Amino acid sequence: DEIRAFAREIVEKEIGKHAADGLGRVDYAVASGGAKVLRHSEAYSASRVMGWFSGNVRSDAMKVLQPSFGQPGECFPLKGDTGFVDVKLRTAIVPEAITLEHVSKSVAFDISSAPKHCKVWGWLQNEEDTQKEHLLTEFTYDLEKSVAQTFNVLDPKGEDSIVIDTIRLELMSNHGSPTHTCIYRVRVHGHQPNES
Amino acid sequence: DEIRAFAREIVEKEIGKHAADGLGRVDYAVASGGAKVLRHSEAYSASRVMGWFSGNVRSDAMKVLQPSFGQPGECFPLKGDTGFVDVKLRTAIVPEAITLEHVSKSVAFDISSAPKHCKVWGWLQNEEDTQKEHLLTEFTYDLEKSVAQTFNVLDPKGEDSIVIDTIRLELMSNHGSPTHTCIYRVRVHGHQPNES
Amino acid sequence: DEIRAFAREIVEKEIGKHAADGLGRVDYAVASGGAKVLRHSEAYSASRVMGWFSGNVRSDAMKVLQPSFGQPGECFPLKGDTGFVDVKLRTAIVPEAITLEHVSKSVAFDISSAPKHCKVWGWLQNEEDTQKEHLLTEFTYDLEKSVAQTFNVLDPKGEDSIVIDTIRLELMSNHGSPTHTCIYRVRVHGHQPNES
Ligand SMILES: [K+]
Numbered sequence: 001d002e003i004r005a006f007a008r009e010i011v012e013k014e015i016g017k018h019a020a021d022g023l024g025r026v027d028y029a030v031a032s033g034g035a036k037v038l039r040h041s042e043a044y045s046a047s048r049v050m051g052w053f054s055g056n057v058r059s060d061a062m063k064v065l066q067p068s069f070g071q072p073g074e075c076f077p078l079k080g081d082t083g084f085v086d087v088k089l090r091t092a093i094v095p096e097a098i099t100l101e102h103v104s105k106s107v108a109f110d111i112s113s114a115p116k117h118c119k120v121w122g123w124l125q126n127e128e129d130t131q132k133e134h135l136l137t138e139f140t141y142d143l144e145k146s147v148a149q150t151f152n153v154l155d156p157k158g159e160d161s162i163v164i165d166t167i168r169l170e171l172m173s174n175h176g177s178p179t180h181t182c183i184y185r186v187r188v189h190g191h192q193p194n195e196s
Numbered sequence: 197d198e199i200r201a202f203a204r205e206i207v208e209k210e211i212g213k214h215a216a217d218g219l220g221r222v223d224y225a226v227a228s229g230g231a232k233v234l235r236h237s238e239a240y241s242a243s244r245v246m247g248w249f250s251g252n253v254r255s256d257a258m259k260v261l262q263p264s265f266g267q268p269g270e271c272f273p274l275k276g277d278t279g280f281v282d283v284k285l286r287t288a289i290v291p292e293a294i295t296l297e298h299v300s301k302s303v304a305f306d307i308s309s310a311p312k313h314c315k316v317w318g319w320l321q322n323e324e325d326t327q328k329e330h331l332l333t334e335f336t337y338d339l340e341k342s343v344a345q346t347f348n349v350l351d352p353k354g355e356d357s358i359v360i361d362t363i364r365l366e367l368m369s370n371h372g373s374p375t376h377t378c379i380y381r382v383r384v385h386g387h388q389p390n391e392s
Numbered sequence: 393d394e395i396r397a398f399a400r401e402i403v404e405k406e407i408g409k410h411a412a413d414g415l416g417r418v419d420y421a422v423a424s425g426g427a428k429v430l431r432h433s434e435a436y437s438a439s440r441v442m443g444w445f446s447g448n449v450r451s452d453a454m455k456v457l458q459p460s461f462g463q464p465g466e467c468f469p470l471k472g473d474t475g476f477v478d479v480k481l482r483t484a485i486v487p488e489a490i491t492l493e494h495v496s497k498s499v500a501f502d503i504s505s506a507p508k509h510c511k512v513w514g515w516l517q518n519e520e521d522t523q524k525e526h527l528l529t530e531f532t533y534d535l536e537k538s539v540a541q542t543f544n545v546l547d548p549k550g551e552d553s554i555v556i557d558t559i560r561l562e563l564m565s566n567h568g569s570p571t572h573t574c575i576y577r578v579r580v581h582g583h584q585p586n587e588s
Pocket residue numbers: 063064065066067068074075184185
């Protein structure tokens with residue numbers, strides 16, 4: 001009975017987290033919260049859904065701010081093995097961590113289009129000094145680990161806390177595809193400046 | 197081995213329930229089953245997605261009859277801290293319980309817009325005697341409990357079983373927001389009069 | 393502690409599979425991967441969403457290639473208790489197994505519209521010899537088992553491996569409804585001919 005109680009407790013906690021957008025952590029880049037893709041490097045045009053453009057943004061670029069529900073193809077394809085996506089957050093925050101998610105390799109048609117080495121930059125848009133771009137984190141997406149991988153922001157607790165409302169996910173390399181790289185979802189965690 | 201079997205059994209049962217619309221219980225108010233929002237109190241117009249109107253119903257009002265997939269913002273915002281949503285069920289039923297669901301506070305941007313004290317009324321539409329509104333249940337949505345909270349209908353086994361095809365979710369108070377209250381999802385459980 | 397570790401391991405594996413489209417197995421018939429419904433027997437027209445036609449295919453026929461998220465009604469209704477749906481796969485494959493999925497009976501309004509006895513045929517479209525239709529498998533969907541039921545292809549390891557890019561799900565009977573049969577989702581598993 002004690003064992004059953006143990007097991008149930010762990011199951012309920014994990015399913016609760018799964019039901020809470022998978023991670024149970026606030027995401028200031030989620031589309032349903034008002035975040036937007038501002039611009040991106042050239043999209044992969046041989047993709048099945050070509051998408052129309054609005055400003056600098058292809059219609060399917062918003063997929064990077066939406067859940068994928070374990071479905072292969074629910075991503076935004078960038079041309080080549082380098083590129084970027086710029087995202088306006090829901091509101092200005094002190095960033096704490098970035099999550100990059102790809103589809104499970106168990107259901108992927110071609111895992112070579114997964115992102116590999118990435119950098120994430122952050123800044124406050126419409127700031128007078130537009131030079132203040134901060135490197136938030138730099139990481140390698142590991143195909144052997146879980147689908148959603150979270151990386152802490154470098155030195156987030158420094159005495160000069162960074163406040164940002166825009167990020168750039170910069171793709172430095174992928175897992176082998178010469179033609180394109182699929183971005184399934186990026187999330188931005190942190191807190192509002194007036195919160196602890 | 198016995199412990200593994202125990203654990204697996206619990207996990208499979210819980211995941212099965214999670215995959216069965218979260219609760220594993222028939223919902224006569226689910227949009228995909230044909231339920232509809234008939235009318236509602238004034239919607240919160242500062243919301244990101246304004247929505248168009250059809251009759252008395254704003255386009256995003258149907259969100260209260262659809263799953264939210266753990267996404268903040270997948271709700272219908274009512275203006276203020278009181279209000280109502282009227283729902284025509286898929287078919288006439290003997291009501292047994294009501295479920296109110298909110299997004300997990302672990303991913304919510306502002307939990308103060310969650311509903312708090314609610315009443316649910318039920319009636320049979322187009323009945324000659326339009327006075328027959330029944331108070332089905334009255335409850336407080338508790339932010340410390342699970343995201344989907346189910347409340348039994350008061351005295352559902354009385355000798356005069358109630359049959360209804362329409363409900364009103366009446367919002368009496370929320371968890372603090374002066375401007376609006378978000379309704380993520382309401383479900384209505386019961387059985388058809390000819391079923392046991 | 394050891395027990396907790398056991399339980400957590402099982403939970404994480406099961407939730408990982410759940411998050412990987414439910415099965416953790418590549419599906420060459422998934423809509424987001426580029427598969428399409430080519431044609432189908434007469435659809436059930438009394439259904440709530442009538443759908444428009446394009447060629448031989450009603451708009452809601454694509455539901456059979458998409459996830460249902462545990463929602464009753466997220467299916468394609470065929471008229472009567474026999475019929476078929478033809479699906480063009482994402483690419484040509486050596487088929488290994490077929491999965492048929494229905495909504496959980498715990499949330500279904502009417503389980504009598506579930507498929508029962510089925511056959512699945514496969515062929516390579518645009519082949520010169522159009523007679524080469526292969527019976528891939530024949531099975532009975534069991535209402536007492538899990539919602540997604542997988543059936544191996546008959547003799548998939550024969551010396552003449554079959555290569556197909558199109559399948560027909562043929563409905564031979566259902567669980568009792570005289571009017572219609574709901575197809576929630578069909579999946580096709582296998583590998584590309586150049587893969588092991
Ligand atoms: K996505």
